[in-house]
Amino acid sequence: MSGIRRGWSDRAPLLNLQRSRLTSSDNIRSQSSSAAFLEMAAATSVPSRTVFLGVDVGTGSARAGLFDESGKLLGSASCPIQIWKEGDCIEQSSTDIWLAICAAVKSACSLADVSGEEVKGLGFAATCSLVAVDADGSPVSVSWSGDSRRNIIVWMDHRAVKQAEKINSCNSPVLQYCGGAVSPEMQPPKLLWVKENLQESWSMVFRWMDLSDWLSYRATGDDTRSLCTTVCKWTYLGHAHMQQMKEKDSRNMEACGWDDEFWEEIGLDDLIDGHHAKIGMVELGLVEGTPVGTSLIDAHAGGVGVMESVPVLASEAKENDEEAICRRMVLVCGTSTCHMAVSRNKLFIPGVWGPFWSEGGQSATGALLEYIIENHVASPRLANRAASRNVSLFELLNSALESMMHEMKSPFLAALTEDLHVLPDFHGNRSPVADPRAKGMICGLTLDTSEKQLALLYLATVQGIAYGTRHIVEHCNAQGHKVRIHA
Secondary structure, three states, rough: OOOOOOOOOOOOOOEEEEEEEEEEEOOOEEEEEEEEEEEEOOOOOOOOOHHHHHHEEOOOEEEEEEEOOOEEEEEOOOEEEOOEEEEEEEEEEEHHHHHHHHHHHHHHHHHHOOHHHHHEEEEEEOOOOOOEEEOOOOOOOOOOOOOOOEEEEEEOOOOHHHHHHHHOOOOHHHHHHHHOOOOOEEEEEEEEHHHHHHHHHHHHOOOEEEHHHHHHHHOOOOOOOHHHHHHOOOOOOHHHHHHOOOOOOHHHHHOOOOOOHHHHHOOHHHHHHHHHHOOOOOOOEOOOOOOOOOEHHHHHHHHHHHHHHHOHHHHHHHOHHHHHOOOEEEEOHHHHHHHHOOEEEEEEEEOOOOOEEEEEEEEHHHHHHHHHHHHOOOOOHHHHHHHHHHOOOOHHHHHHHHHHOOOHHOOOOHHHHOEEEEEEOEOEEEEOOOOOOOOOEOOOOOOOOOHHHHHHHHHHHHHHHHHHHHHHHHHHHHHHOOOOOEE
């Protein structure tokens, strides 16, 4: 077991201890490592509970939740994280994110009255953003500004559209595993963009990591990557990896998942060096030896959790569990929406990552609603009234729509927008069209700037997002899925 980590530029005690990290590619093996994740007073009493800690980093905040053995939430807290937006470039700071996690975990433990000794395991989930660090683990800038704090290219960053098109023109066999084409939101295009535009940063980076993998690395010092991140966002061929599970030389097992010809063809052959070390061979106040689970992409973690928790319907009672779970689709919503579904057979679906664990998505859903509302002239007045009444702005919008339905004697709520329509591709179309250059549109605008018009525009946006989801579901079913339940 290694000692406490030294030399980090973003050192902030979380839970002063060493812990083992659980890494998996189906089987889980235990590894020892160090951590410093939360500054807490040392507890002297014998722990009376077994508590598990979950950390989730989204686009706008870091969240920490504490759960008992039955899954009951004991306490949670969140802390906002900084984001820089300049045109298509959207960046964050790993230092800022780690400090936000520290604050959230400390607050959650305080609210739940949980001591470090009671926490028996923890896991990370995060957006599929790209982190750059040097050999000492210090951040390396991925920004035109040169600001070393800005060492994360956020998942929704679209600077690498041309690089994605270049990669897709190669027609590599690996592309069939990501819907037939890479998105600029995936890691290979972003890596190619940095190499072509920020040569100094490219030469300085010692590790390129998905954010969730970096969090586990930051907590433990172990840079083993998760199959979840590498398969979904890096074109790692997990099935080839799994077929070599009995391989004595782990290097060979891990290397067989990378298609070297692909990396050479797209101009990133230098990432092959050192057994793919730069892209991965696949301080919390806690007690020494606390296990850290393999990290997951946030939507995948949500997909797995909800998929198993959906109640079995009467229509599924006669089906075995494998068949029932294949009829479900989980929508994991936030800034964007991911559509998760599972299949017993390989399904290569254009515009949908796969082939067994399928992920479709809409790049802007929560972000689109925020954009539509905040850019309307009536938004400040409505927001002030919501604040004065201590209610949600959405509660006022929904109430306004109900009143309008009665006033206009509309047969149903959706009919209010019969003359107002929103095409929601304001940040491209991830699925099923797979066109990052797609644009959004609003049809039916007038000179009306009232709060009622804002409510109608809000409703039309929600409807457009819903139609986008319907498009994805119908596309997946046409390609072999049998989705009947949405959760």
